[in-house]
Amino acid sequence: MKKLILRNFQSPGDIVMLTAAVRDLHAAYPGEFATDVRTPCPAIWENNPHLTPLREQDRDVKVYDCHYPLIHQSNHAPYHFLHGFIDYLNRQLGLAIRPTRFCGDIHLAAREKAWISQIEELVHQPVPFWIVVCGGKRDFTIKWWSPERYQAVVDHFAGRIQFVQVGEAGHQHPPLRNTIDLRGKTDLRQLIRLVHHAQGVLCPVTLLMHLAAAVEVKRGMPKNRPCVVVAGGREPPHWEAYPHHQYLHRAGALKCCDDGGCWKSRVRPLGDHSQNDRPENLCIDVVGQLPRCMELVTAGDVIRAIDLYFEGGAISALSAQQREACNALVTGAAYAAV
Incomplete structure (x- = not known):
């Protein structure tokens, strides 16, 4: 049995993709590998x-x-993010791993599901709810949509959907x-675990869209969790989108993303000495x-995308x-915050 330690220290969304590669390695070569990982998650x-x-240290x-x-071919080659680590392992190890599922590989214990x-x-009391992400990390501000538009979506579905806002402390998440x-x-x-219980997810291109696909749904829910992604034109849709999501992109509608995603980082420089502030990385x-590609996604577009899950x-x-x-x-929390 070959023993492998796979290391990656990128963001959680990237690590979800690595879980798929580990799953598919063992599906293609059962009993041939022992694997461990080193990641920040x-x-x-x-x-x-x-x-x-x-x-x-073992020899x-x-x-x-x-x-x-493989990401460097993503604008023109027909691959999804899920293929990225698989392609790397195939090249490094001389293997022929193939994706077995169109999602990452997250496992919940029986007690967690209970x-x-x-x-x-x-x-x-048990209530259906949608998770909403308004904002994100400051490294890629080009992914952010307008808080006012998120608010318009929340207000439109008042009484029909209870939204739950999440976001990591230290990142930019307007209330x-x-x-x-x-x-x-x-x-x-x-x-x-929150995603496991969620009826749906509304977010930009971020960890939550990958968790929406990878985390098992609760019994009684659709086989695949509803998710609406405000994507714009940064990434080519086929690299990021999942089949059961409403992925609102504008690739091909603007000259700057008429040949795949632009892969820019920021709308404007933040002055933090990051390479993402370089002119070539700005929208x-x-x-x-x-960014105009995100401005072209209206609150009405998102409302319609969510409504499709109700209408269907x-x-x-x-x-x-x-x-x-x-x-x-919600009223009590708002009162206590005053």
């Missing part, structure tokens, strides 16, 4: 059946710093009214505070009792 690997504790262990150079959600703990505010209040494992078509029968709205309980919590 151990919570993503909890309960993973494909890992074996290994030591880097029969090979360590690989995993990358996905726990009630954080939202049920707060509302004191949205009439949401249950969990910004900075969940660690990564708690966020994964070349800005409207107000937004995949999900149902809050009941009167659930609406009352959520309103009481």
